[in-house]
Amino acid sequence: MNFDENIERRNTHSSKWDMMEPLYGVSAEDGIPMWVADMDFRPPQSVQDKLNEVNHHGVYGYFGNDSLYLDAIQWWMKNRHGWDVPRGGIFTTHGLVNGTAMCVDTFTAPGDGVVLFTPVYHAFAKVIRANDREIIELPLVNHNGRYEMDFNAYDEALPAHARMVILCSPHNPGGRIWSIAELKQVAAFAEKHNLILISDEIHHDITFGTKHTVMQNAAPETD
Ligand SMILES: Cc1ncc(COP(=O)(O)O)c(C=O)c1O
The missing domain is CATH 3.90.1150.10 (Aspartate Aminotransferase, domain 1)
Structure with missing residues (x-):
């Protein structure tokens, strides 16, 4: 290129x-x-x-046999990210924002709270509001220019109507490629508070040499 x-x-x-x-x-x-x-x-x-x-x-x-397309996704995820994604687990949407909106619509109800670690990519807030759900902002902490999560504060701050958490991994706009330990903490936080965890990994190949870990590999036990 x-x-x-x-x-x-x-x-x-x-x-x-x-x-x-x-x-x-x-x-x-x-x-x-x-x-x-x-x-x-x-x-x-x-x-x-x-x-x-x-x-x-x-x-x-109309397009029929999509096996080459599915092969390509499985190959990429296996070779790039070490993830054996099952064929039946691949679902195609018209863009990731649309896929996220479908998750919000499917897995939560109007009035439910959806957690965002902010600042974060703006369209998440848009689809949460458009679905009549409430945004729950849990702020990332800026430590000398590096965004980090603070789960002690989040445990305290989380309101009872929270039903879902949307993680941006790697993070836009912070540029963080979350470590395995951080990803495990997010999964544990979701499990502890009974939240559906959505992980937007659209930027997983733009990592500038740092290794991205897919959430499924970081915390397979919380599948
Ligand atoms: C984190 C994140 N998710 C989703 C998108 C957009 O995805 P799509 O165009 O597939 O809806 C962007 C674009 O900037 C993004 O940064």
């Missing part, structure tokens, strides 16, 4: 480039749009080639 090529995205309906001025009054001529997680480089050539092949075929009917 070429990270140095400057690909012009202005006037291509790009959210982060073309909405910057209407939303924030910053011109795309000299602004740097860092408000949306959306990359300015192309995917690997193999991805481009496959999409070109499908596009060239030109018929976009």
Whole structure:
């Protein structure tokens, strides 16, 4: 992949480039749009080639046999993250925020509390509110620029109507790749307070050399 090529995205309906001025009054001529997680480089050539092949075929009917897709997910999770994800455990949604919203809707009821370790990716709060659930903010502690969790304080602060906790792992915006010990603490906290634990691991491959551990491997006993 070429990270140095400057690909012009202005006037291509790009959210982060073309909405910057209407939303924030910053011109795309000299602004740097860092408000949306959306990359300015192309995917690997193999991805481009496959999409070109499908596009060239030109018929976009209902898709049937998804075994290659499931194989690819299982291969990736096994080889990258040491996780033997069972085939039956893979469920596809239109984006991770949508998947999180479905979990909130399915596993909690209106009025229930959903815990967020804040500050955290903004869309979690959006889907909790949209589902008429209540956000319970448990603040991360900033220790010299490093966000950490404080479970003693959280045990005290947790209200009785809490039913779910959504973890961002790795953490956006803090950049923390939670240690196995921290992940175990989150799982133990969820178990202790009878909370459904949702772990958003969308950034699991952007780790800058540190090892990400999937929650299922960190705390398999709380499956
Ligand atoms: C933690 C986190 N989850 C989810 C998303 C977005 O996921 P999707 O576009 O698949 O809904 C982002 C994008 O920045 C994110 O940072």
